[in-house]
Amino acid sequence: MSEQSAQKHSFQAEVAQLLHLVTHSLYSNPEIFLRELISNASDACDKLRFEGINHPEYYENDPDLHVRVSLNKDNKTITISDNGIGLTQQEAIDNLGTIAKSGTKDFMSKLSGDQKSDAQLIGQFGVGFYSGFIVAEKITVESRRAGAATNEAVRWVSGGTGDFEVAQIEKESRGTDIILHLRDDALEYLESYKVKNIINKYSDHISLPIEMQKEVWQQEEVVEGEEPQGGQYVKTDEWEAINSASALWTRNKSEITEEQYTEFYKNLSHDFEAPLAWAHNRVEGSTEYTQLLYIPSKAPGNIFTREAKPGIKLYVKRVFIMDEAENLIPNYLRFVQGIVDSADLPLNVSRELLQESRDVKTIREGNTRRILTMLDGLSKSEDEKDQEKYKTFYAEFGSVLKEGLGQDLVNHDRILKLLRFATSTNDDVSTTLADYKARMKEGQNAIYYVTADSLNAAKNSPQLELFKKKGIEVLLMSERVDEWAMEFVHEFDGTPMQNVAKGAVDLGDLQDAEEKKALEEATEQFKPVVEKLSSALNKKTKEVRVTTRLVDSPACLVTSDGDLSPQLLRMLKQAGQPVPEIKPILEINPEHPLVKKLESSEQFDDLANVIFDQALIAEGGLPDDPAEYIKRINSLLLK
Numbered sequence: 001m002s003e004q005s006a007q008k009h010s011f012q013a014e015v016a017q018l019l020h021l022v023t024h025s026l027y028s029n030p031e032i033f034l035r036e037l038i039s040n041a042s043d044a045c046d047k048l049r050f051e052g053i054n055h056p057e058y059y060e061n062d063p064d065l066h067v068r069v070s071l072n073k074d075n076k077t078i079t080i081s082d083n084g085i086g087l088t089q090q091e092a093i094d095n096l097g098t099i100a101k102s103g104t105k106d107f108m109s110k111l112s113g114d115q116k117s118d119a120q121l122i123g124q125f126g127v128g129f130y131s132g133f134i135v136a137e138k139i140t141v142e143s144r145r146a147g148a149a150t151n152e153a154v155r156w157v158s159g160g161t162g163d164f165e166v167a168q169i170e171k172e173s174r175g176t177d178i179i180l181h182l183r184d185d186a187l188e189y190l191e192s193y194k195v196k197n198i199i200n201k202y203s204d205h206i207s208l209p210i211e212m213q214k215e216v217w218q219q220e221e222v223v224e225g226e227e228p229q230g231g232q233y234v235k236t237d238e239w240e241a242i243n244s245a246s247a248l249w250t251r252n253k254s255e256i257t258e259e260q261y262t263e264f265y266k267n268l269s270h271d272f273e274a275p276l277a278w279a280h281n282r283v284e285g286s287t288e289y290t291q292l293l294y295i296p297s298k299a300p301g302n303i304f305t306r307e308a309k310p311g312i313k314l315y316v317k318r319v320f321i322m323d324e325a326e327n328l329i330p331n332y333l334r335f336v337q338g339i340v341d342s343a344d345l346p347l348n349v350s351r352e353l354l355q356e357s358r359d360v361k362t363i364r365e366g367n368t369r370r371i372l373t374m375l376d377g378l379s380k381s382e383d384e385k386d387q388e389k390y391k392t393f394y395a396e397f398g399s400v401l402k403e404g405l406g407q408d409l410v411n412h413d414r415i416l417k418l419l420r421f422a423t424s425t426n427d428d429v430s431t432t433l434a435d436y437k438a439r440m441k442e443g444q445n446a447i448y449y450v451t452a453d454s455l456n457a458a459k460n461s462p463q464l465e466l467f468k469k470k471g472i473e474v475l476l477m478s479e480r481v482d483e484w485a486m487e488f489v490h491e492f493d494g495t496p497m498q499n500v501a502k503g504a505v506d507l508g509d510l511q512d513a514e515e516k517k518a519l520e521e522a523t524e525q526f527k528p529v530v531e532k533l534s535s536a537l538n539k540k541t542k543e544v545r546v547t548t549r550l551v552d553s554p555a556c557l558v559t560s561d562g563d564l565s566p567q568l569l570r571m572l573k574q575a576g577q578p579v580p581e582i583k584p585i586l587e588i589n590p591e592h593p594l595v596k597k598l599e600s601s602e603q604f605d606d607l608a609n610v611i612f613d614q615a616l617i618a619e620g621g622l623p624d625d626p627a628e629y630i631k632r633i634n635s636l637l638l639k
């Protein structure tokens with residue numbers, strides 16, 4: 001054996017930190033190490049299958065992929081071996097010594113010191129391999145890359161503290177052996193029944209066999225004339241599969257238990273919570289595929305960032321092709337996790353090819369329909385449990401779903417029906433558009449809504465004052481996406497949607513002749529004040545006009561019908577987007593004492609500006625020049 005002397009390498013700083021955390025805070029659920037290492041071994045076999053499509057020689061003469069777990073009581077080791085893709089020396093250094101994933105920092109910031117919940121985070125951020133150190137004082141990895149010309153292989157050794165050693169060794173078989181040198185408090189993992197239980201619990205669905213050495217019962221030698229005393233299990237040279245080793249989704253629905261579906265989901269998504277719901281179907285038609293789609297019960301922290309990736313894995317005829325196949329589900333359903341196994345796509349399909357494939361388009365449409373149908377079913381269900389599930393779903397993913405209003409014109413109406421709102425008369429986010437319509441007043445011919453930065457701001461928006469006085473319900477919208485999404489919603493079931501902060505209030509038949517007349521009179525009476533205001537505020541407003549929509553507030557800001565609203569402008573500004581210069585309309589309340597005061601005020605300019613800035617503040621904005629605003633207020637206070 002031509003062994004080169006070992007070279008020392010330091011772990012990347014983040015890895016060292018992580019290792020410390022793994023070994024110190026994650027031991028409350030130690031058995032997960034086995035799941036993580038088996039999952040890596042299975043990934044390695046998937047990778048070989050994939051590369052093997054173009055490089056059949058990688059299989060050498062060892063075509064049956066498997067994972068083997070062996071226990072050695074004498075050496076106190078447990079070894080997880082696979083004949084998958086293997087690692088080159090450089091890959092071992094890179095993949096086992098650094099963390100490329102940006103999610104890891106996120107992981108560390110989430111660790112709380114609460115062992116249980118920390119343990120639950122471990123899988124989510126790709127720290128899987130390091131979980132071996134929960135039970136091992138030393139890990140040795142020996143690996144030979146598939147396709148290597150010689151038996152040259154790598155040995156990686158670490159005690160899980162600051163550094164690791166790498167040496168060149170020889171290894172006859174392709175693939176990776178992960179050898180865990182167990183700590184004295186983890187020797188229970190040398191018991192085969194225990195290990196079998198763990199494999200069955202976490203890794204049953206893994207689609208390749210996970211094997212252990214077959215054991216047979218050996219009777220103790222029988223002494224003549226005495227009862228046999230006992231015996232023990234001894235290992236044979238035969239290997240037997242511990243798991244059922246058939247890809248879960250290929251089995252019949254009726255043969256799969258709820259627990260198996262849940263365990264599959266947890267493995268797939270690295271989520272520790274059970275999913276809310278799932279759909280499993282074999283679809284036949286112009287293209288044939290199996291879909292197994294899950295709705296999680298909790299949104300990942302990055303769901304609104306660019307890092308959020310759809311969680312659908314693509315298989316072709318049971319061969320794993322790729323993770324995060326974004327073409328299989330629209331962006332607004334990116335929370336969905338699952339697998340699609342196509343019977344028609346070519347095995348060497350690339351991401352680029354996926355974009356153009358008609359089969360993929362059909363699959364995406366099928367997945368979309370299935371998820372929307374599942375949500376519709378939950379939302380309409382009479383079953384209290386389902387209703388609770390829908391509530392959870394909506395709280396976690398409702399605002400992601402709303403993005404679909406702008407992205408998916410085909411399913412626009414189905415999405416609208418899934419929406420739930422708080423309203424001016426009901427704080428609970430539970431009102432559907434149909435509920436609202438059913439409660440509309442006689443003579444009301446629009447669905448009114450208001451958008452604001454928070455639910456409170458929406459609820460107390462000056463624009464709502466008249467509606468409250470007249471007892472007209474208004475939908476309250478305060479999620480970031482609402483402004484944008486509502487740009488795509490013009491009507492529901494034949495009734496127009498109207499933003500109460502846009503355009504003049506038109507209550508249609510809800511406003512009687514007397515009120516209309518009062519407005520005309522006030523407009524006439526305030527003409528000089530309005531003109532004066534217009535010129536005093538001409539840098540800030542587009543127009544000043546008298547309104548009857550206000551009851552308690554002196555003024556409010558509204559937007560012209562076609563313009564972007566102030567909230568949307570603020571959002572775009574915060575996001576660093578270029579924003580058009582749009583001035584709002586100032587509407588004044590002729591009944592308000594401050595407004596009445598304007599006519600005779602000696603400090604007209606101060607009062608006018610303060611009224612404007614207050615209207616801005618009331619809807620969650622900030623005066624352009626806060627210092628000037630304070631100066632004007634103080635000057636008025638002193639008078």
Ligand code: ADP
Nearest residue numbers: 040041044086087095096126127128129130176
């Ligand atoms: P993840 O599996 O999420 O990538 P892990 O920490 O579990 O993160 O594994 C880190 C990396 O180490 C893997 O991405 C892979 O490149 C490599 N690796 C781990 N186990 C094996 C194995 N059995 N065979 C080949 N490569 C492996």
Ligand code: MG
Nearest residue numbers: 039040128129
């Ligand atoms: Mg892993």
